[in-house]
Amino acid sequence: MKKLFTILAIITCAIAIIFSVLPISNLAVFPAAFxxxxxxxxxxxxxxxxxxxxxxxxxxxxxxxxxxITAYKAFFVKNEVVNTPIxxxxxxxxxxxAIEELENLDLESxxxxxxxxxxxx
Amino acid sequence: xxxxxxxxxxxxxxxxxxSAQNKAIASGEKLTYTASYNMSGVLTDIxxxxxxxxxxxxxxxxxxxxKCTAATYSKWDNFFKIRDLYESYVNxxxxxxxxxxxxxxxxxYFKNVKYTFSNGTNTVKSVMKKKNNFVENKSxxxxxxxxxxxxxxxxxxILDYKSMSVGTKKxxxxxxxxxxxxxxITYLGKETISTAIGKKECYxxxxxxxxxxxxxxxxxxxxxxxxxENKIIVYGxxxxxxxxxxxxxxxxxxxxx
Numbered sequence: 473m474k475k476l477f478t479i480l481a482i483i484t485c486a487i488a489i490i491f492s493v494l495p496i497s498n499l500a501v502f503p504a505a506f507x508x509x510x511x512x513x514x515x516x517x518x519x520x521x522x523x524x525x526x527x528x529x530x531x532x533x534x535x536x537x538x539x540x541i542t543a544y545k546a547f548f549v550k551n552e553v554v555n556t557p558i559x560x561x562x563x564x565x566x567x568x569x570a571i572e573e574l575e576n577l578d579l580e581s582x583x584x585x586x587x588x589x590x591x592x593x
Numbered sequence: 594x595x596x597x598x599x600x601x602x603x604x605x606x607x608x609x610x611x612s613a614q615n616k617a618i619a620s621g622e623k624l625t626y627t628a629s630y631n632m633s634g635v636l637t638d639i640x641x642x643x644x645x646x647x648x649x650x651x652x653x654x655x656x657x658x659x660k661c662t663a664a665t666y667s668k669w670d671n672f673f674k675i676r677d678l679y680e681s682y683v684n685x686x687x688x689x690x691x692x693x694x695x696x697x698x699x700x701x702y703f704k705n706v707k708y709t710f711s712n713g714t715n716t717v718k719s720v721m722k723k724k725n726n727f728v729e730n731k732s733x734x735x736x737x738x739x740x741x742x743x744x745x746x747x748x749x750x751i752l753d754y755k756s757m758s759v760g761t762k763k764x765x766x767x768x769x770x771x772x773x774x775x776x777x778i779t780y781l782g783k784e785t786i787s788t789a790i791g792k793k794e795c796y797x798x799x800x801x802x803x804x805x806x807x808x809x810x811x812x813x814x815x816x817x818x819x820x821x822e823n824k825i826i827v828y829g830x831x832x833x834x835x836x837x838x839x840x841x842x843x844x845x846x847x848x849x850x
Contacts, residue, residue, distance in 0.1 A: 495637070495668040497637075551666045553664045553667065555670065563680075566680060566696070570649070570682055573692055574649070575651050577691060579656075
């Protein structure tokens with residue numbers, strides 16, 4: 473039982489660390505929470521039988537590290553969009569092309585103004 | 594009696610059609626949203642979505658350009674970079690589309706689709722470009738009233754929700770990937786929600802389902818439009834296999850009213 477919870481703690485801790493360094497860092501809280509629970513159980517069971525293995529404490533520390541990275545990213549890393557000049561260039565290019573195409577279309581004279589519903593009736 | 598009811602309904606329908614005139618969307622409007630993934634309340638921001646309008650002048654007419662862009666936040670760019678552009682050139686009064694352009698850049702995937710609408714003949718000239726110089730030209734027969742996805746999104750804003758009763762359905766036909774898709778929105782009533790631009794009273798709409806159980810909360814895609822003259826989309830919730838997708842407004846400027 474002790475071994476099972478230690479293995480589970482290591483696996484969930486590893487997942488938490490991987491998640492915390494990826495853009496989905498916020499989701500690391502789920503495996504981290506499980507890792508802490510499993511570490512706690514493994515620690516309790518180990519203590520009951522006598523000797524506590526170092527790996528349990530190490531896993532616990534790593535989980536705390538994962539949570540710290542997650543918290544740092546959530547509170548201090550700002551979401552921003554970069555590298556948009558290509559998109560802006562495309563927008564301008566598409567607009568030019570669109571105007572050319574629209575010139576060839578048979579558009580009725582449309583004016584940019586509100587149409588009064590009463591007038592239509 | 595039946596005849597009178599029929600005439601009354603026809604008049605209501607006619608009024609509803611006429612009232613779908615643009616009194617909500619102005620040129621120069623800019624709405625910015627954050628698209629996020631929500632799993633058990635933990636939000637992960639993925640991309641920024643902007644919806645902009647501008648005036649486009651040709652020698653024959655003045656049109657409204659509706660532009661939507663989606664770009665992933667920098668933290669995602671190394672994993673899966675999205676730079677999508679959707680635009681539609683429409684009649685500013687009733688949002689009838691004339692030209693639609695979709696440019697998709699998602700990771701290594703690229704696609705460009707252009708539709709030129711001939712509203713008189715109900716046909717669309719479609720040009721689809723993909724990687725490796727793949728080009729496909731097609732002429733598609735469409736139903737009258739079929740719109741592209743961008744103009745449909747904006748068209749939802751010019752409907753008169755004030756006169757709608759809870760459960761009222763409106764259907765749309767959308768041309769997407771050279772196919773006509775039926776979409777249905779159901780008006781679910783008013784709801785007040787907190788947004789980045791303040792607490793707003795909104796019209797809640799269920800999107801995409803024609804099922805009768807939509808009022809019992811079985812539908813998973815919802816949109817919240819402000820219950821004022823602008824009717825801007827402030828919040829959207831979409832069901833995905835694990836968790837929810839969310840679209841939250843970040844800022845709004847250049848509003849008409």
